[in-house]
Amino acid sequence: MADNYNDEVINRLREYLRIPSVHPDVDYHDCVEFFKSQAKSLDLPIEVYEFAPKKPVVIITWKGLEPDLPAILLNSHMDVVPVFEDHWTHPPFDAVLTNDGWLYARGSQDMKSVGMIHLEAVRRLKDAGVILKRTVHVSFVPDEEIGGDLGMNLFTLSEEFKNLNIGFALDESCPSIDDTLLAFHGERTCRQIKVTCLGNPGHGSLLFDNTAGEKLYYMIDKFMKFREAERKKLKSILETGGVTTVNLTMIEGGVQVNVLPEKLSVSFDVRIAPDVDHDEFDNMIQSWCNEAGEGVSFEYYIKNPQIKCTCIDENAVFFTALKDSLDKMGIKLNCLICPGTTDARYIRKQGIPAINLTPMTNTPLLIHAHDERIHVDRYREGIDIMEKMLTAIANV
Template sequence: MKCVGIQYLETIRRFIEDGKRLKRSIHVSFVPDEEIGGKEGMGLFVKSDEFKKLNIGCAFDEARASPTEVFNLSNKERTLWHMKIHCPGTPGHASLLHDNTAAEKVHYIVNKFMAFREEEKTKLKANKNLTIGDVTTVNVTMMTGGVQLNVLPPEFVLAVDCRLAVDRNVDEFLAMIQGWCQEAGDGTRLEFIVKDEYTPPTPLNETNKWWITLKEAFNSVGVHVKVQSTPGATDIRYLRRLGIPAFGFAPMNNTPVLLHANDEFLNEKTFLRGIEIYYALIEALANM
């Protein structure tokens, strides 16, 4: 999020230029590894004495672009699981019809994931008030195994990306996948690459003084927001787990959603307006 990082820094530069003296300190963090789970970046940072000494009251992080005039604001996000499903099977010559092959187990597991995926797609299409962050997504992203066209492999391995909706019970979901592995056949097993814990949402009500102040600041600059769940996983979840109120907000309205796509862009006027918006929001929170 180069645009957001630059907007943060430009906002602080303008505070200094304008001689602003705020009641609270502002800290900006740039940490690595967010795209691969953040465990070695923000995950370690929040456990450090350096972080604890900052005495953080609330935090901002990124949010999705919005193709409409309304801006996106997130107070919650889905639980990220990256998994590998190991499907061992009978090896041998491909001219035979062996039982208990790796491909048969893959077939069973993939069908289960695809059926679940279709249920979530149907749920999303049936309710126009839902966004992608409100449903659970599962996608098979890689499959490895095999060395030769005429040889049955001893194992296929599926890589699966799961993003669990906030209202989905993580224990029940795990039990369901483990059940599929048992049903697929002997030796089929689940390995976690990333297994995030459930992260409670930041409350958006009268109990959260930061939200009351932020909402007033939005109104003061004429910004209308739509609250939604972040579809991906951001570093802000590490702060929410500590009970720190945290808001996902990026001033990118009238902008197509091109996450990780070719030619992702932000209009110059939208970018510059975003600095003005951050100026008002951060000043309000830092003077609370």
């Protein structure tokens, strides 16, 4: 156990995990200073950009033998979600390492450990005197946990990003609970919808026609029947990314219990599967509105564009190299559609192939959960895996 406490690799991770870069109102200063010290110890150049105030993007660059070739991007985010400290066995920002090798900390799975795995793989290769063919950029970005609009989104739209000449990127997935690594090659499209129903107002004791309540009921029934049909397609939670999810999240309206309202509304969180025609989906909702009656309409809180998934067939040279490296290690890979959203969507939006992969197996899935933790043995194995994957993709 003393080896764990004295291990520089583990202690660098613990130092990063102790920085409380937690929402809301994240202060990224200590993260930036930490990575400046890491870049100095690696003798690598570092750039810090702010495309929005107090939203730094950190880039550590390892130049390759053929720097004109499209580069590799290893991306992670610095921010973490809030904690309910009373429910934790150990303080979530103390990075407590127990005698049996478990490291408790917010961000230990999502995703500070992955960012450090990226950096430790570079460190190990560089210390061994290896020089890869392609340049490798290790990026640390803000605000992924609140959508990334002022982080990766602005970064990918910048000239600074274009000048990096990225050819392929890796980002986060989630730890695997067994021996098979989980990878995501695409995401569903997030769309948040508000349906508004107008109707005849009046006294609550009467049975008027054309009421807002009747129309609201019709619309909710349509959405929930669609939801049930999609739910029946599921055999496991991991397949959620392959179906369209619909969840009712808000109902609004009414002025008094005995008054028929002039207007009622209902809101849904919708994630559209990649194989669904998004225009046809919109037309389906519009047809429901037409069927419900006069004065029924829908609008979007959020209408994200459809983003093409990353190709994973035999013509995808970077993915093929990644997969081959895992095959040589005897590691299985399950490539799916991500059930949530990550910063990789902004990279894919620029036409750059990106794979989400967290190289840790046999780990309980505790992303955003109480007592988030990883085992140091799985972390070390993750560095081994990343070292070999990075060597393969950067030498394509």
